[in-house]
Amino acid sequence: MTTTEGIEPQVPAAKKNVFARIAGVLFAPAEAFQEIARRPDILAPLLILLAVGYASTLLIIPKLDTEAMFEAQAAQIRKQNPEVAEADLERMRSWGAASAKMFAYVSPVMMVAWYLILAGVLLGAFRAMGGEGTFKQAFSATLYAWIPLTILSIITTVVVMARGSFDPTTAATLVKSNPAFLTSLTDRPVLFSLLSSLDLFTIWTIILLIFGFSALSKLPGGRSAAIVISLWAAFVLLKVGFAALTAG
Numbered sequence: 163m164t165t166t167e168g169i170e171p172q173v174p175a176a177k178k179n180v181f182a183r184i185a186g187v188l189f190a191p192a193e194a195f196q197e198i199a200r201r202p203d204i205l206a207p208l209l210i211l212l213a214v215g216y217a218s219t220l221l222i223i224p225k226l227d228t229e230a231m232f233e234a235q236a237a238q239i240r241k242q243n244p245e246v247a248e249a250d251l252e253r254m255r256s257w258g259a260a261s262a263k264m265f266a267y268v269s270p271v272m273m274v275a276w277y278l279i280l281a282g283v284l285l286g287a288f289r290a291m292g293g294e295g296t297f298k299q300a301f302s303a304t305l306y307a308w309i310p311l312t313i314l315s316i317i318t319t320v321v322v323m324a325r326g327s328f329d330p331t332t333a334a335t336l337v338k339s340n341p342a343f344l345t346s347l348t349d350r351p352v353l354f355s356l357l358s359s360l361d362l363f364t365i366w367t368i369i370l371l372i373f374g375f376s377a378l379s380k381l382p383g384g385r386s387a388a389i390v391i392s393l394w395a396a397f398v399l400l401k402v403g404f405a406a407l408t409a410g
């Protein structure tokens with residue numbers, strides 16, 4: 163005969179709120195992403211990313227130094243085409259100033275499309291390698307893994323406010339978190355593109371993506387790392403190739 167006396171039923175742990183999850187992702191990612199994989203959420207982290215994105219945008223736009231951006235572009239154009247007309251450059255100046263501000267306003271929403279694409283590509287790669295997971299899990303893991311780059315956005319905004327102006331061409335090196343500041347976007351665009359990819363906050367995000375997709379796919383950490391790093395390396399190659407094409 164069996165008895166259930168003395169055995170207390172296990173109560174499922176309460177779902178953590180978004181801020182507790184963010185803290186877990188930053189300081190205990192293995193445990194945090196296991197919990198996110200069990201109970202994925204999308205709306206709360208997405209709203210936080212959008213709120214930070216638009217707050218940064220509204221603070222930075224008044225500080226945009228479009229003149230410095232234009233002068234850098236004009237110098238490169240004159241170098242490639244010494245006979246360019248000043249009237250053409252002036253039209254580019256007007257268009258460039260307007261387009262820079264417009265892009266800044268829509269960039270937080272465009273990032274949502276990027277999160278969706280990234281989650282889909284990573285999920286497809288992990289499923290192709292025998293992993294499990296749903297798109298909701300992948301999207302949730304991607305949003306939480308993006309927190310380090312959101313922290314970088316906050317730091318960048320603080321630096322811009324302290325300086326009082328912002329040249330968009332220096333965005334990649336405004337915070338010295340990558341070695342691209344050792345070279346110049348104008349003089350060596352290919353090397354600049356490569357070095358700017360080796361960013362500490364980007365590497366932190368990649369590590370979190372490995373934890374997140376390992377948890378939801380149930381693949382070993384080593385195989386998960388190989389998948390994420392391979393896709394990141396391919397993206398860097400495309401980015402550097404585009405920089406080389408543009409420079410040419």
